[in-house]
Amino acid sequence: MRHTRAHTGNRRSHHGLKNQALGFCSKCGSAKPAHAMCPHCGFYRDRTVVDVQAALLKKTERQKKRAAKTA
Numbered sequence: 001m002r003h004t005r006a007h008t009g010n011r012r013s014h015h016g017l018k019n020q021a022l023g024f025c026s027k028c029g030s031a032k033p034a035h036a037m038c039p040h041c042g043f044y045r046d047r048t049v050v051d052v053q054a055a056l057l058k059k060t061e062r063q064k065k066r067a068a069k070t071a
């Protein structure tokens, strides 16, 4: 059934996006999503959760391997 533009607009008035909740890392002070690990240093709740340096190395290693396979 066809709705009027006003009816559609009224429904969509609740569809707006809210601002992302931001927090700051307690270790390095960079902005990060609230309740999430710091993407800069891998810290969450005063301890290291992910070794960011090792994870980055692993990622580049994987990409290198893939590039070698395709070439």
Ligand SMILES: [Zn+2]
Binding pocket: 025, 026, 027, 028, 029, 030, 038, 039, 040, 041, 042, 043
């Ligand atoms: Zn951090």
